[in-house]
Structure formats: structure tokens, C-alpha cells
Amino acid sequence: MTSLADDTRWLDAVDQAALVAAGEVTPLELLEAAIERIERIDPVLNAVVIRWFDHARDTARSDLPNGPFRGVPFLIKDLFASYAGQRITNGNVALKNQNSVSPADTTLVSRFRDAGLVIAGRTNSPELGSVPTTEPLAWGATHNPWDTTRSPGGSSGGAAAAVASGMVPFAHASDGGGSIRIPASCCGLVGLKPSQGRISLGPIRDETALSVELCVSRTVRDTAALLDAVRGPAVGDTVIAPAPSRSYVEELDADPGRLRIGLLDHHPQGGAVAPECAAAARSVGTLLESFGHTVEFAWPPALEDGSLRLHFAALWSTNMGVGLKRFEEQIGRSLAADEFEPMNRVQADIAAHFTAVDYALAFSAATHFRRALxxxxxxxxxxxxxxxxxxxxxxxGTIANDPDNPLATVERAFQFIPFTPPFNMSGQPAINVPVEWTDAGLPVGVQLVAGYGREDVLLRVASQLEMGKPWAHRTPSVG
Known part of the structure; x- marks a missing residue:
């Protein structure tokens, strides 16, 4: 006889919400099922690093908002997303030891709660989300459910591991250089990076930043339904994406028509790409042709610009400098050498030597690149x-702090992720789709990128791929 934890483990959020709406389970029962899975599976994965189960139980017993995900258990990333009265560390040792709590919700967390989600804790993230793996000194490494010797990617690696292993149906994630798409690829999930300005970063962060937020999920419809629930501007937003003509859920059944699709299967600046990753892109191109689309070997010439990485690095190192300053303001003192990770410290130090003119020139170069792309x-x-x-x-351990050469860590990270950062700079929506897998059972994601504001096109085609080559039956054996 199976338990509710087993019966609901692989149900997506839409189906779990339907159980609550039909009165077949209560929000508290769904939450307890998720807690049982977390307590059983997470000792192997180390994905859920902050837990507020008793608070979540109180929330599940309360009069929850009648949103589209009423009663569905959820996890938020330990990075920037503030939940009033609950801990946040941003992956930093000093904030972890201080037991810092958030004074108020960020706009997106309020929208998660208004959608009826029951937030049960925080998922692991590298300090300041700075690298495409999840191995912070503060919390230790998160393991990939498909092969626990491997990384789940980053920076939303804890979220991806929790969803891929069936702890929760979907989880909050953010993306400043690929941090939704990278772990989605590594863990076999759907990962949509929305357009810049599609979802408010209020009340503190600025929509002109590289980062955007949404989720990682197992189904395209979960991503579309959550995007419907949380999209839109808030007071004072500096970038506002054009409103969609209809709900994103409606796009899932819409005919995308015959699309013109460019295929890039190699590193645009001459770096190495694993044969399995290149082959996955070509295989999906063939599948898209079978749906009636035109697929050609073509890509934006701007991606071949060798200065792109330098501009991204200048903006990224500034983020590290700002993060360090904010941590020190929050704690009320300078951070000791062992309280800020070496690979982030060296970038913050580099940024500290920038002049205002240096930063303005990097921002200007990024703007020129955005238009060219x-x-x-x-x-x-x-x-x-x-x-x-x-x-x-x-x-x-592949991307790990090297105190003697911390910039080597940054260089190694860029080798892993040449395809994702350009679209944070351009602000365009991009999605990882988990269509391909190796013979050994490892997921190999592919990325689709649309024009600015065109999440509708991405979701139509992702839905086509999900129907044409389903992945929901693929589940890891962990737990």
C-alpha cells in the first residue's frame, strides 16, 4: 500500500492543485507528503537547506488565497527572495551564522503566496548565485539526483535537485547568467528565463539588472500557469515587458505556425562543446523540422563577438562588489577573509578598482550588444x-574555490556555460527543454531563444516538443 507522499511524488503542480480544488486532499495533507519526501530524500541531495515546516503547517491550516495553486507545496531559492520573518543567507557563511531574517516579502514572494502556494523552505544556492554549480561554503554541495557524483548546475541547483527528485512539483529559481536554464538542463527539467521586465523584482532590485526570476518545473504547463500567476509590473519598475495578448496557458494548445529557426551547435567563439550537447541540439532541430518548422544552421553574428565575455564579466564583478557591500551593511562590519568566498572576493576587488566611467563604458557596450543581438x-x-x-x-568539485588562483574558477565556469549569458545581457526570453538524454541516463538540455517579449512562442514550441517526445516518465532512482 502506497502513501500519499508516493502517490503525489510525480504529479505536477496543476494536478496537485486540482486534488485540493476537488476536495480529495487538503493543503495540509499535500504539505505533509512533501515534508515526508524532503526528509527521506534530502539527506542524499542537500537541496533544502532552510526549513520552516511548522510555519508552513500553520499556513496550510489557514484560509489560503483561492489562487491557481492553492495548497501546493513550494520552495524558494536562498537568494534575494525575501519572505517576511523567515531566514535568508544568500549562500553566505556570515549571514548564515547571524541567523538573518527578512523584514518583508519581495513582490514575487507575495505573488507566490497570493497564488495559494505553501512555502516550506529555501533551496541551496551558491553565494550570490555567482557560479553555475551549487557548492557554497555555507551549506555544502547539492548533488544531482541523476548521478549524485555530479553537480545539479547552478545557481538554482538546490531548486532543480528538489524538483527533479520529486520533493516538490516545482520551485522558485532565478537567472542572472543561466541560473534557471543551466540546472534545468543538468536535472532534466523545464526552465524558462522570462523576458527582462516580465516579472517585477520589486521592491529593492532593479529590472535593468541581468537577473530575472521564475521557476524550474517538470512540465511546460506548470511553468506557463505560474508565469500567468506572477507576471506583470509593480510600482516603480524600471523595465516593463509588453503584456501578452492572452494567458500563457492558452498558448500551450496554440498552433505556432511554420517557424524559422536558426541552429547553433558549436561554440560561437571557438571553445569546446561536448559531442552529446551538440548532437542534442541537432536532434531537436530534426524533430522541429518534422513538426513543419524550417531549421537552418544560422545564428546571430553578435554571438561571435569576443569582447562579449569581458563586458559580461565587468557587469558580473560589479554585482559581486555590490553584494559584498550589502552583506557588510547588513552585518555592520567588514567580512573576514573566510566569510566571503575567494572567487567572489577577487571579483569584488576588481570591481572596487573600476571608475564610474569604466562601469558606464561596460554598460554601454552591453547595450550595443543587446541591439546587435x-x-x-x-x-x-x-x-x-x-x-x-x-x-x-x-x-x-570541478568549479571550486582556489584561493591561490580564484579567477581560474571564473574561467572554468565560462567554459561550461557559453550559451546562456548572452540572453541575460539582451533581456530575451529563453527556455531549457529536457528532450534529450544520454545512453547512461543523464539529461542533456537544449535552449530555445525567442525575440524580446515572446514567451508565447517559446511555450508553444516547448509544448510541441513535450508532446512529440515526452519526458515525464523519466524519473531518477534516488529516494
């Missing part, structure tokens, strides 16, 4: 298809 879609292309990452999920 988006011009390819304006010239008549609908989608770009690429590998999501350049390697199979990397062994844990």
Missing part, C-alpha cells in the same frame, strides 16, 4: 536553438 530576430528569425550548456553535468 536582437537585430537577428528583427530580421525575420523566430527562434534560435542551441545546446543549453557545453558539457554534460560536471562532477562536483
Amino acid at each position: 536582437q537585430a537577428w530576430w528583427a530580421d525575420g528569425w523566430d527562434l534560435l536553438l542551441t545546446p543549453t550548456v557545453a558539457e554534460l553535468p560536471i562532477p562536483l
Whole structure:
């Protein structure tokens, strides 16, 4: 006889919400099922690093908002997303030891709660989300459910491991250089990076930043339904994406028509790409052709610009500098050498030597790149298809702090993720789709990129791929 924890483990959020709406289970019963799974599975994975189960139980017993996900258990990433009265560390040792709590919800967390989600804790993230793996000194490494010797990716690696292992149906994630798409690829999940300005970063963060937020999920419909629930601007937002013409859920059954799709199966600047990753992009291109789309080897020439990485690195190191300053303001003192990770410290130190003119020039270069990149879609292309990452999920420890050469860590990270950062700079929506797998059972994601504001096109095609080559039956054996 199976338990509710087993019966609901592989149900997506839409189905779990339907059980609550039909009165077949209560929100508390769904939550207890998720807690049972977390307590059983997480000792192997180390994905859920902060838990507020008693608070979540009180929430589940309360009069929950009648939103589309009423009663569905949920986890939020330990990075920037504030939940009033609950702990947050941003992956930092000093904040962890201080037991810091959030004074108020961020706008997105309030929208999660208004959607009826029951938030039960926080998932592991690297300090400041700075690298594409999840191995912070504060909390230790998160393991990939498909092969526990490998990384789940990052920075939303804890979220991806929790969802891929069936702890919760979907989880909050954010993406400043690929941090939704990378772990989605490594863990066999759907990972949509929305357009810049699609979802408010209020009340503190600025929508002109590289990062956006949404989730990782097992089904396209969960991602579409959550996007419907939380999209839209808030007071004072600096970037606002154009409103969709209809709900994103309605796009799942819509005919995308015959699309013109460019295929990039190699590193645009000459780096290495694993054969399995390149082959996955080509295989999905063939599948898309079978749906009636036109697929050609073509890509934006702007991606071949060798200065792109330098501009991204300048903006990224500034983020590390700002993060360090904010931590010190919060704690009320300077952080000791062992309280800020070496790979982030060296970037913050570099940023500290920038002048205002240096930063303005980097921002200007990024703006020129943004226009040059988006011009390819304006010239008549609908989608770009690429590998999501350049390697199979990397062994844990591959991207690790080296105090003697901390910049080597940054260089190694760029080798892993050449395909994702450009679209944080351009602000375009991009999605990882988990269509391909190796013979050994490792997921190999592919990335689709649309023009700015065109999440509708991405969701239509992702839904086509989900129906044409389903992945829901693939589940890891962990737990």
C-alpha cells in the first residue's frame, strides 16, 4: 500500500492543485507528503537547506488565497527572495551564522503566496548565485539526483535537485547568467528565463539588472500557469515587458505556425562543446523540422563577438562588489577573509578598482550588444536553438574555490556555460527543454531563444516538443 507522499511524488503542480480544488486532499495533507519526501530524500541531495515546516503547517491550516495553486507545496531559492520573518543567507557563511531574517516579502514572494502556494523552505544556492554549480561554503554541495557524483548546475541547483527528485512539483529559481536554464538542463527539467521586465523584482532590485526570476518545473504547463500567476509590473519598475495578448496557458494548445529557426551547435567563439550537447541540439532541430518548422544552421553574428565575455564579466564583478557591500551593511562590519568566498572576493576587488566611467563604458557596450543581438530576430528569425550548456553535468568539485588562483574558477565556469549569458545581457526570453538524454541516463538540455517579449512562442514550441517526445516518465532512482 502506497502513501500519499508516493502517490503525489510525480504529479505536477496543476494536478496537485486540482486534488485540493476537488476536495480529495487538503493543503495540509499535500504539505505533509512533501515534508515526508524532503526528509527521506534530502539527506542524499542537500537541496533544502532552510526549513520552516511548522510555519508552513500553520499556513496550510489557514484560509489560503483561492489562487491557481492553492495548497501546493513550494520552495524558494536562498537568494534575494525575501519572505517576511523567515531566514535568508544568500549562500553566505556570515549571514548564515547571524541567523538573518527578512523584514518583508519581495513582490514575487507575495505573488507566490497570493497564488495559494505553501512555502516550506529555501533551496541551496551558491553565494550570490555567482557560479553555475551549487557548492557554497555555507551549506555544502547539492548533488544531482541523476548521478549524485555530479553537480545539479547552478545557481538554482538546490531548486532543480528538489524538483527533479520529486520533493516538490516545482520551485522558485532565478537567472542572472543561466541560473534557471543551466540546472534545468543538468536535472532534466523545464526552465524558462522570462523576458527582462516580465516579472517585477520589486521592491529593492532593479529590472535593468541581468537577473530575472521564475521557476524550474517538470512540465511546460506548470511553468506557463505560474508565469500567468506572477507576471506583470509593480510600482516603480524600471523595465516593463509588453503584456501578452492572452494567458500563457492558452498558448500551450496554440498552433505556432511554420517557424524559422536558426541552429547553433558549436561554440560561437571557438571553445569546446561536448559531442552529446551538440548532437542534442541537432536532434531537436530534426524533430522541429518534422513538426513543419524550417531549421537552418544560422545564428546571430553578435554571438561571435569576443569582447562579449569581458563586458559580461565587468557587469558580473560589479554585482559581486555590490553584494559584498550589502552583506557588510547588513552585518555592520567588514567580512573576514573566510566569510566571503575567494572567487567572489577577487571579483569584488576588481570591481572596487573600476571608475564610474569604466562601469558606464561596460554598460554601454552591453547595450550595443543587446541591439546587435536582437537585430537577428528583427530580421525575420523566430527562434534560435542551441545546446543549453557545453558539457554534460560536471562532477562536483570541478568549479571550486582556489584561493591561490580564484579567477581560474571564473574561467572554468565560462567554459561550461557559453550559451546562456548572452540572453541575460539582451533581456530575451529563453527556455531549457529536457528532450534529450544520454545512453547512461543523464539529461542533456537544449535552449530555445525567442525575440524580446515572446514567451508565447517559446511555450508553444516547448509544448510541441513535450508532446512529440515526452519526458515525464523519466524519473531518477534516488529516494
